[in-house]
Amino acid sequence: MARVRAALYLDFDNVFSGLIKQDPDVAIQFAKDPGAWLVRLTTSLTVDGPRRWLILRCYMNPGGWVPNPDTEANQPRLYYSQFRPFFVNAGFEVIDCPRLTHTKNAADIRMVVDAVDALADPVPYEEFVIGSGDSDMTPLLVRLRRADRRTTIVSPSDAAEAFTAVADRLITSQELLELVQGEPVDSDEAPVDPEQPVSYEQFRDLVTWRYTAATGPLNLASLAHDLRRQLGPSVDETSWFGNGGFVRALESLSLPNVKFSNHFLWDAARHDPPEAGVSTGPAPEPVGRLSALLSLPRLTREMWPPIYQSLAEYAAAHHFNLTEATRWARDQLAAQGVDVSRSAIAFVTRGTAFGGAPLYRQPPPNATEIAAAFADNVLSRAEAAAIALSDEETAEVRSWLGAA
Template identity: 55%
Template sequence: MKYVRTALYLDFDNVFTGLFRLDPAAAIQFASEPGVWLHRLSTTLSGHSTRRWLVLRCYLNPSGWVGHRDAEGEPARLYFSRFRPSFVRAGFEVIDCPRYNATKNGADIRIVVDAVDALSADTVYEEFVIASGDSDMTPLLQRLRRSDRRTMIVSPADTAEAFSSIADLILDSQQLLALVQGEPVDVDDEADAAVAAEFGDTPEDVEPVDQDQAYEAFRTRVVAEYEKATAPLVMATLAHELRAELGAAISATNWFGYGAFARAVGSLKLPDLQMSQHQLWDETRHSPPEITAPLVPRIELPDPVERLAALINLPRLPREWWQPIYHTLSEYVHSHTFNLTQCTSWSRDRLREQGLAVNRNTVAFIARGSTFGGCPLYTQPPPSADEIGSAFVNNVLNRTDTESFTEEELTAVRTWLGAHPEDEPDPEPELPT
């Protein structure tokens, strides 16, 4: 088994507060059980290798806190220092970073200094994992790239494009929540989702298998099925059969470090391979399968919406799709105990029942926007569709330089996204990026 020498630097305040705004329960799980998600991260998006954590540092403001409700439902402060022992037990070196002023605790500077120092250490660190959504880290990533080191960003919020474009790998908030909660990290892997829905979890009595042997067994089985297939193979069925055969080797390594069945198959470099969301086939021997899932129509966006899509990666959706998304999110929070990972999956499935090809990343983008726009989905009483939509649009506009848009263009954006100026709530300050 190949190991990658890795250093991880965690800006606790940035990551925890970002997750807390999205899903308080999941954020507390992240801070209370770091050893669990750290173990999963060692094989997540790592290819056919495992990360060996040579440096684990957590930068934490011991007097930092977030507003929370205690067991009696009364407002209280949840201090970050409560989680310090959890990180110590998980093997982290916890570095106190008290605030220098009202807004900064100096964690970002400490991370930069420590990471640059690590470049000149006797040990050669092959990968640097920076757990922070702070775009002030951009020069650090540029420095690491110049030294030919692989980098991963673990971010609790939407990151600036200049920041994310430099990193080799990005674990966004939705994937981080999935990692913490023990779910597949590839949030839009349709084959894995179909396996879970149709067949359930892996049987508990399957004996663990050595990872290298399991990968070779995986290769042998997939190649054999691919070569003898007379028609496109259903990925969910093949993935289920492989889970039953290889057992814990797949679950423990999250598909051998590739994070999803489809990417693990892609690593085999099968000749003339083509894949859709549900099937794989040999383009020289098989006819492409018929597309049964709804597709996002190609549309012409109004100019101001097009500019926003380019600036902040706004989903390119038809105008008439936005309101159903807000209504579906509202339906979820009115009928479920909130869990963001479940929310995105449930909402995607609900929307596809309506013929709208919306993926989980799009749902997560809108859920985050609503939260950062002043309307967290977990609030009580649950928010309405209009409140969710208005908060989302408010956040979209706050993330852009509105001075470059005329009032008519801003009105066009609000109208396209299905919200109106008079409905906008007062936003909470957006997390720094």
């Protein structure tokens, strides 16, 4: 297969400072061994095929720094300049971008100018990889798209929807951390082959497993959503395997001791009935707005607290590693009958870190602190994106997220 002629423009300050808030150990590995993750990025998370790097540029503020996450180290600051030799040795052209104002350096401007200049080069670059989560890069991506170039964003945080929507591919911080650690980039679920119809037996096995593993009543809407995601279009094409509806399909399984209400099913021998008055309908309008504009995971109200609790348990018992944390929490939640994707858990973990309660903190944050930090981050991002929320709507969002 012919390799794609690619150019990589990396805003080191933006990516490194974003990663170190989420997983300091892997952020240091990213900065000290760029050659390793660059080799993996050559063939991983591609758009049109494996890449051939014709341009490798790293834009770095030589005087930039972040607080040293190792509180016992002699140096309280990690200066970016100490990582410069590693990028030079990996074949990058390192471009100094000193700070122009109190808070801003010239990296983004230099990256834009260099990328646009590259469009006029005699060699046609087919893919532009932009290492930055800065939405100021959106006009650049629009310009590259107009020139019929493929674009990939490597974002260290939850980038603005308008920014990521323009790119052909988004490499999330979780995927980047997996690349840095040499792990296979994980997917939340295996893709469904539309040519292979799903059988009733597969439906029965999945529901039976969820029902047996559940530690409490299962929300019917969430269960139906999860099964559609796992089983694909066959469930609707066959009208739930000839049963004419989801609940009728569940009833046909004759699960032991099963009880149904309007919104739940549960095992009468093992579970307490669902509490009266629990909100099980669709998310309130402000939450739906944040899901649409900030990519807030579309989870039901009762799914948020178990996520916080599982992350708190991981942080209390393990040396923190982001990719391990999301995988561990997903598996723990699945064992409780709560089906949440790793990407949703990673979204919470990132929000918690940027909200002021990173899981690597000592002492580790508890579930209440994680919930509060995550909600604070969501609302802070909403304000930054000019999403107007009244005091009542803000309280409604906090309540839905389990942080009231």
